[in-house]
Amino acid sequence: MSDNIIPEKLKTGGRPKKPIWRFFEQGDEVDKGHYIATCLACNQTFRPGKTAIMEKHIINNCSKVDHSVREAVKYMVEMREESSNFTSTKRKGSQVEKDQTTLANFYENSELGGERKGVIDVALIKAFVCCGLPWHLIDHPFFIELLRQLRPNYNLPDRKTLINTLLTEEILRVSVKCYKLLDKEDYLTLVLDDIGAQKFAGIVTDAGSNVHAARNLLSEKFPHILNIRCIAHSLNLITKDLMKHAFAKRIIQWYMVIVTYFKKSHRPKELLDLKIQEKRILGGGLKTYLDTRWTMVHEMLDSISRLEICLKEIVNENPNVIASEAVKTIINRKRGFFNDVCDLANIMKPIKEAILNLESNKATLADCYFFLAYLGQSINKIPEDDHVAFRQHAIKTFNEHFKLYNFDEYLLTYYIHPRYRGTGVKKSKTIYRRIQGAAARIWQQMLKIPDIAAYLKEYKHSKKESAEVLLMQLGEFHLKTIPYNSPYNSNVSTPLNWWKMCIPIPPYLQLLAIKLFSIIPHAANCEQIWSICGWMIGKRRTRLSVDNLEAMSKIHSYYITNIKPELPNYGKDQTAEEIRTNLNNSFRNIEDDEIDEYDEEEMAEIVACPFTDNSEQSLSQQLEILNVLDLDLMFRNNPVANKQLDDDELDNFI
Template sequence: MIKVAQILKIRHMPCFAHSLNLVIKDVLTEPNVKELIDKCSSIVSHFKRSTLASDKLKSIQRDIKKPEMKLIKYIEIRWNSAYFMLKRIMAVKEELTLAISQLSNAPSNLSADEYIFLGELVKLLDPFDTCTAAVSGDKYVTISLIIPLIKGLCLKMVEFETDNFTEAAHIVIQHMKTAINDKLKPFESRSACIIATLLNPHFKKVGFKTDADVERAISYVHKEYSSYLSSRQILRASAIESTATGDSSLENDSDTPKKSKLDSLLSFVDAHQNREIHSVTADTIIDVRQYLAKPLLPRTEYPIEYWTFNENSLKHVALKYLCIPGSSTPAERIFSKAGQVVTDRRNRLSSKHINALLFLNVNYNLLKK
């Protein structure tokens, strides 16, 4: 069972998926991109409004034995909808061109250069869609994905810079790099993300960009783990002291040595306890080093299961941080589902019935069990 993020630790963490969407919104304001989006939106709107145009597109798709795929409209408030629109237009490029050429009042089609730029833009936006899907999950740990995904995006930008893209696409790449630095870099300095990344056995040190980031992460884990070990030792010492006090009250004062003399005689026990407390630092370093020395966990296995059955006391810190941080993604999904439930032909549904239908839709898999 995956835990929700602990309120005290991650209460001020913004939604990473929303931050990714803000990066895309910044990119869509780039003049070349905006011009292409507007032109594509005009084409899609025409095929959505005109039954003749949509029927023509379906007919051509059947004639050339292509799957019937509708065009997707760009809606600003829906995440990645611009990417989905462009990707679909690229997928139906051939039949769309034929349909537009056979329609008298259709908007002008994209030029060859615009189709090239559109294909490049789809390729550039694809990693952001992948990241959004990854961090929007609610059945696996997501907080430890944030820093590695930022690293992956930055590496992709470097890779894209070496590709043989058009000048317009290279301008978009630079725009993306700036937006990533502005909108996503703050997540790399959040202690909860840092600790969770290092304690995710899928990533460990590999999830960070630089050696300095790795050292900072290890330092954070050392501090958190030593604090846990120290508190555990204090609780143990307190329990021993309480037990000793309780036992002495049952004994006859005449048969028991005075407490001060007994303490003096058994002072070597206190000295040993002090050595145990001082060894917290050594235990912290050894346990963290042993964990980091082990091979990375295969991506097919689950971090929570790895730590649940691990004997290393470090698991108490790992299970505290490996969680799902609060996200606005479920709310966005509910709004999208509501739009599919309340249509023009079902506009008389009461709010009570809408809520019931949405509840059943979201919890259908649970109800089947």
């Protein structure tokens, strides 16, 4: 009888395996209780296999893991975080009922509770990432002394723990939070295969050769995905090209003489600040010139233009304090300096306004066309007698970049925008054929999507018949017949929402419009991330690994986007916008500190250098946008033309 009894399996000691091990093969033991882990999907090995690192690999890095496995791991992390938050909240809610021993965590010399230490650990990694602090600071004696003065019983992690444990755990938490947020968004920037190629309307990148090649590869593989250049990046390139002209270079050089002197000289800076307060001039002091801030050129020129009276009064009233002859020469003796600053600022203003408007998540391909027209009109208004060479240089620069956006897709979107409705488009059979051709080509590619092709079966149309109906609807839109005659107000609606409410039968033009207006024509968020990465690496952190740099940029972007909830103590009585303003101001102070010291001999040499225009002389040419749009009809005869183009004025502008 005893022979038939199956012996019970002996229980092994130690903690049970974490659920993440279901997706990894356990290898040899490398340390007590720690084993080699090999991913079952991609065979990548981790020595040893730590839970946070394995979960991060499945969620963020493994390209071969099944989508259902990734979702399962995200769910596990999410549930663990919710359980941790629930336990913390429950304990806080019941602390009155418990013994007073829990209050010991609030006393300076008491032992820290595990939850409290975890909160401080998270705050610590936030500070290191968002302040750009080098990892080795964690081992610096004075930094350790500071934290021990603040909290004597907080055991500061070492450098290895900070990087390998705290950073990994935080990127894991942030990744799960981001996935939850993206589930609720309309526009996603995740892996193409995970979402489905049919959900993508276009791909937007800057002008780099590598990303341009990537755009072409995607367009060839998925013809229905439109290939779009980042408009904000192109406007920045226009700014840089304009600044290459000798006229603009001279103004920037003289400006830097003034700003360097007043930023680096204590008493003159104090006098300027007092004069600004006395005259109640808004907008602050002189701005520092930065290549990476795309709107900075206009802000810089505008700042010195606003402070012209202040600067002249300071120089004339305090000749013994303002010791720089170079500064005195520019402010008082350089004939026309402030007039030239004003002229250049007027050219840069529409570029700044265009960048700010087109970096919005509500920007469309139609807005690209409109603001390029606005910029073209400002260049067209440069006085021919005062700055002949610079005017031709500006026209040449504009034409070179306009070629990249004079595509039929942009023109079509401008034509079917419910506010613009093609205003200013020249009445030409050639141009209208371009618009019709673009609509037909895009529609032909859209028919390869099963959900779109299903409408042809419903209305019993062939591909050719559906295209003919589409072009007929395009004409009806131009004539404002029903249902295309609904009013449009940008304060309460968007072009995308307007078209969703406009339901023609069959809905061919509606489907085309929804596709075009779903595209946000900029990659500003990507550009910001690249800037963040460059700032994090700086000049010294050349050994920062790619994985850690990626993790830090993700954490930084998430914290800045959700800045108020992530700073519960600092932001208690402030709005998110106020916190961001304070954050930006803190970085501006850092930028001011990085200005080179003022060298009078060097600055005097710059001022004394005669102005020579070595720029290549361009043949007289006209703006190429005039072949498509009548800028006089759009702008010159409109009283709003010389005002800032904010949302309220735009409705009256067209």
